[in-house]
Amino acid sequence: MDEPTQQIKIPAGFRFAGVHCGLKRNPNKEDISLIVCDAPATAAGVYTTNKVFAAPVRWDRSRTPSDKIRAVITNSGNANACTGEQGEKDCAEMAAIVAEHVGASAEDVLVMSTGIIGVHLPMEKIRAGIANAASQTGVEAPAFIAAARGILTTDNGKKTTSRTATVDGRTFQIAGMCKGAGMIAPNMATMLGIVLTDAPLSVEQAQSLLSSVADETFNCIRVDGHMSTNDTLLLLASGAEGGPALTDSQLAELRSEIKDACEEMAKLIPADGEGATHLIKIDVEGCATAADAKKIAIEVADSPLVKTAITGGDPNWGRIVSAVGYAGVTFDPLKLELRLNDILLYQEGTPVKFEAKTVSTSIKENFETHVQLTLFEGDAKARVWASDLTVDYVKFNADYST
Structure with a gap:
């Protein structure tokens, strides 16, 4: 599952960090993951269809698609699900803390959580973790990998992918990270995923692309038939490579590469199913x-x-x-x-x-x-x-x- 660091190509316009703040018992395991967009990015999302869903799902669902997202903050070890009004407040506070560190509005920060449900977030630890992560964001592969490890729970290892898309002579990078090993069933699962590209995408293009790709990849995996409260799949497009908007045929070429990236990550989840041998x-x-x-x-x-x-x-x-x-x-x-x-x-x-x-x-x-x-x-x-x-x-x- 581990892709060599030197092979990971990072899309322009993003910075990453992954740190340990105390949500996981092992001090060597990251439990806060931060992705910062250097400029407002286009974002789309696909979420759990479970009627019982976590506070971060409610937060993100109401804020995507968007063309002004500045960051994604994820904590692992605690799902912030079935936590009532306090969970909603804690989610909003996570967004606000990140926004303060990156010079944005809380409305432009997306939040993801994963882990045990029904337990309130230890916000003192999370506040310190976010501050720590924000102070050490980087653009190189090791920072990306640390962020990818920060979203894991019962996974045996990080799940990442990257590839280069050449579209009519224009070169775009695609990178992704996801987590999931149990409570996996369409539509999606205890699965978090983020796909990043430096291609220019409109809000409409991003949402249509992600929804259709999810149906062909992450919505086609099973471990135990149990749908989670927290499933979230995000697509962020920085547009940092510049150039004109993509034509329909160019978008189709980019979609093909993003689908391949998502399929690669999706297969890693049942392959890493809890206790799986096949x-x-x-x-x-x-x-x-x-x-x-x-x-x-x-x-x-x-x-x-x-x-x-x-x-x-x-x-x-x-x-x-x-x-x-x-x-x-x-x-x-x-x-x-x-x-x-x-x-x-x-x-x-x-x-x-x-x-x-x-x-x-x-x-x-x-x-x-x-x-x-x-x-x-x-x-x-x-x-x-x-x-x-x-x-x-x-x-x-x-x-x-x-």
Whole structure:
């Protein structure tokens, strides 16, 4: 997961810091992350659809899209969710403190939080942490990495990406960071993500681009089917590379690069699922509609019986095809086809002869398991990534807050 520091290309117009303020027990782990925009930036957001949502989600949702965002402040270790009026006040205070340090209005600062829910923020620690972060922002990769570590909770390591987009001879940088390992289900999850670019984007372009890309990437990952209170995905465009506004074709090229960046980060989340030993790629093809394909993929991804079969290296075709059958999608079961790691297991309503030991070995010896389902009802398709389900996941979440 760790990208070498020298390979991370930072978009112009942003500064970063990550510091420890005492929210995490380990003093060597950052728990405050600060991103500062040198000038007002265009920002868009996509958020949890859970009706129970955290104070920072309410704050950011009412302030995006915008063309005047100056900073994003994140704390990890405490979600500031289900914290009532005090949580709303604490969120607003975080924005106000950052605004004072960067010479902006609190309305132009976005806030994210992640961690344990139902516990009030220790604002004395956070005030000191923000001041510390604001005093040491930098533009180089180490500062970016420190900020990326500052948003993590149960993750095994930072989740970052960067790439260069060349659009009609113009060069733009894209960089991203995200976190998430458990409580993961569309739409998004206990997931925070930030995508940065120095390309010029209007408010309308940024929001449309982010919403569509999220549907194809972060909304296609599963760990445990549990939707979080804090999911937030932000896109910030500084426009620092200058030049005219992007044409529709240029925007499409940039979108392709941003989608690739988001897909790369999204896959890292189920790959790092709490206790996970496999990343499961589920491709459903030949459906009447894309919605049908995605419904089937999600049912397969969320089935604990499918997940545990993958954990044990069991090519249990029955668990997979039965999950397809209860997805609520109309199809002819006598046409259904299933391949596991490119090996045909099931065709035309019945299992075919296959060497179970060979398939089992292919599962056990590879981190990624590929489930391919074809329904022969149309041309629509969908892809979902999921983690398997292990004893370690149960142990971790049984002990998480105690």
